[in-house]
Amino acid sequence: MKLPRPVIPTLVALAFFGGWEWLVSSGRVNDVLVPAPSQILQWFLEALKSGELLSATWVTMRRLIIGFAIGVSLGVPLGALSAQVRWIRDTIGVLALGLQTLPSVCWVPLALLWFGIREEAVLFVVVMGTIWAVVIAVQEAVLNVPPLFLRAAQTMGSNGWHLWSHVIFPAALPGVISGMKQGWAFAWRSLMAAEIFVVIVTGFGLGSLLNAGRELLRMDQVMGVMAVVMLVGLLADLIFFAPIERWLRRSRGLAR
Amino acid sequence: MSLAPSNSSNPVALALRDVTKRFHGAAGEVTALENITLDVHEGEFLAIVGPSGCGKSTLLSLLAGLEHTNEGTIELDHEAVHAPGRDRLVMFQQDALFPWLNVLENVLFGLRLKPGLSDAERVESARYYLNLVGLGNKEKSRPHELSGGMRQRVALARSLAPNPRVLLMDEPFSALDAITREQLYSDIQEIFTKRQKTIILVTHNIREAVCLGDRVALFSPHPGRVQRVFDIQLPRPRRMNDPALATLAAEVTAELSIHLSQPS
Numbered sequence: 001m002k003l004p005r006p007v008i009p010t011l012v013a014l015a016f017f018g019g020w021e022w023l024v025s026s027g028r029v030n031d032v033l034v035p036a037p038s039q040i041l042q043w044f045l046e047a048l049k050s051g052e053l054l055s056a057t058w059v060t061m062r063r064l065i066i067g068f069a070i071g072v073s074l075g076v077p078l079g080a081l082s083a084q085v086r087w088i089r090d091t092i093g094v095l096a097l098g099l100q101t102l103p104s105v106c107w108v109p110l111a112l113l114w115f116g117i118r119e120e121a122v123l124f125v126v127v128m129g130t131i132w133a134v135v136i137a138v139q140e141a142v143l144n145v146p147p148l149f150l151r152a153a154q155t156m157g158s159n160g161w162h163l164w165s166h167v168i169f170p171a172a173l174p175g176v177i178s179g180m181k182q183g184w185a186f187a188w189r190s191l192m193a194a195e196i197f198v199v200i201v202t203g204f205g206l207g208s209l210l211n212a213g214r215e216l217l218r219m220d221q222v223m224g225v226m227a228v229v230m231l232v233g234l235l236a237d238l239i240f241f242a243p244i245e246r247w248l249r250r251s252r253g254l255a256r
Numbered sequence: 257m258s259l260a261p262s263n264s265s266n267p268v269a270l271a272l273r274d275v276t277k278r279f280h281g282a283a284g285e286v287t288a289l290e291n292i293t294l295d296v297h298e299g300e301f302l303a304i305v306g307p308s309g310c311g312k313s314t315l316l317s318l319l320a321g322l323e324h325t326n327e328g329t330i331e332l333d334h335e336a337v338h339a340p341g342r343d344r345l346v347m348f349q350q351d352a353l354f355p356w357l358n359v360l361e362n363v364l365f366g367l368r369l370k371p372g373l374s375d376a377e378r379v380e381s382a383r384y385y386l387n388l389v390g391l392g393n394k395e396k397s398r399p400h401e402l403s404g405g406m407r408q409r410v411a412l413a414r415s416l417a418p419n420p421r422v423l424l425m426d427e428p429f430s431a432l433d434a435i436t437r438e439q440l441y442s443d444i445q446e447i448f449t450k451r452q453k454t455i456i457l458v459t460h461n462i463r464e465a466v467c468l469g470d471r472v473a474l475f476s477p478h479p480g481r482v483q484r485v486f487d488i489q490l491p492r493p494r495r496m497n498d499p500a501l502a503t504l505a506a507e508v509t510a511e512l513s514i515h516l517s518q519p520s
Binding site for chain 2: 146148149151152153154155156157158159162166167170171173251252253
């Protein structure tokens with residue numbers, strides 16, 4: 001008999017969380033160090049009821065979406081420009097490679113100095129986290145457009161902006177989307193780092209909530225926030241990126 | 257060298273005069289084409305054949321305006337060619353169909369760039385050429401859903417639809433299996449006879465050249481030169497397994513081997 005696909009993952013999860021719960025409730029593991037799943041769940045429900053969790057999630061999502069949107073809308077044209085113009089690739093393209101390896105939390109001291117303890121400082125850090133991954137991905141995607149497409153389009157009279165909008169951009173779209181996905185992941189990391197390291201008076205986000213848990217020695221809160229951060233990341237992929245990628249694969253015959 | 261064209265009554269469409277093209281490669285300067293002089297007449301099917309390195313694909317890029325000559329001139333209807341234009345459309349070696357567009361939209365790509373047509377006329381024209389290549393029922397398909405032969409037919413429809421003065425074919429059959437190729441040879445001949453289009457085909461397949469061309473220009477390599485031009489006076493439609501065609505192809509092959517056996 002063949003089991004339905006969800007059966008095994010469910011059993012594994014039950015065993016994992018059951019074992020964890022048992023280890024903590026039987027006193028074998030100190031619940032100050034590692035809270036039991038039930039304690040984390042309890043914090044989650046309370047924080048949900050008090051509205052604390054939703055407002056923190058909202059603050060964080062707002063920063064994330066605005067920062068990501070700025071990063072993408074600057075990164076896509078910059079990446080395209082970098083692919084098209086040699087000297088820009090030799091300058092900004094190379095700089096982007098370097099800056100991509102720099103964890104964007106390194107920008108926090110400068111951001112605070114330049115913008116003060118304000119929303120702009122957080123956004124700056126998020127943008128710096130997003131933009132370089134997007135620039136590099138878009139540049140690569142554009143440089144990898146098959147020359148045959150360009151030749152074919154040019155003989156049919158396409159050039160300039162038409163060539164960009166009707167050939168280069170659609171051809172590069174899969175690469176641009178995966179660049180955006182990477183940018184999204186980097187934006188998340190940057191924002192969490194910024195929120196944990198910096199007390200920002202303009203809004204209490206998930207990172208701040210996690211940090212508050214640390215200061216109160218409430219590991220149920222710390223782990224609860226970690227779970228929420230993972231959940232939001234998964235949901236973003238499920239709702240936004242996965243459908244786009246599925247559509248691209250299907251319509252271009254890349255589906256497996 | 258014989259330059260006597262078979263359609264000599266027709267006016268010259270494309271005129272090449274002393275065309276020379278050089279490339280700067282890793283091994284220094286390479287002369288891809290040297291002093292090519294050819295006339296292609298209105299409604300003529302010229303096949304250019306030769307071994308690799310004879311510059312035949314380079315010649316096609318020059319005609320398409322995708323590359324520039326170092327010396328000499330190329331004129332279409334007495335006007336110099338120096339940029340891509342929809343009066344010279346290219347059917348490429350692999351199908352260069354756009355995977356983000358369906359079949360109809362692919363055929364419409366060139367038509368949409370042609371001024372002076374209404375959208376309805378464009379769609380009508382695209383459908384006409386899709387029917388001509390036998391794919392009228394596939395207009396909503398995506399390129400990846402079609403076989404290699406069907407894709408090349410769409411590419412043919414796409415190149416024909418804007419009604420170019422000259423159709424340039426860059427080894428469009430080389431990636432296809434023998435049966436599909438055979439089918440396309442007869443389709444192309446039928447369309448050629450029906451539409452009286454001026455066509456230049458580049459190929460390394462001598463039989464294919466003899467099967468399709470009114471004239472076959474044999475190119476020799478290093479540097480690329482016109483070695484000899486053959487008049488092919490077989491009736492159409494021609495079949496690949498026709499013995500008369502095989503005899504002519506053998507003649508061209510013999511001429512080619514004379515050159516290849518000579519020390520260069």
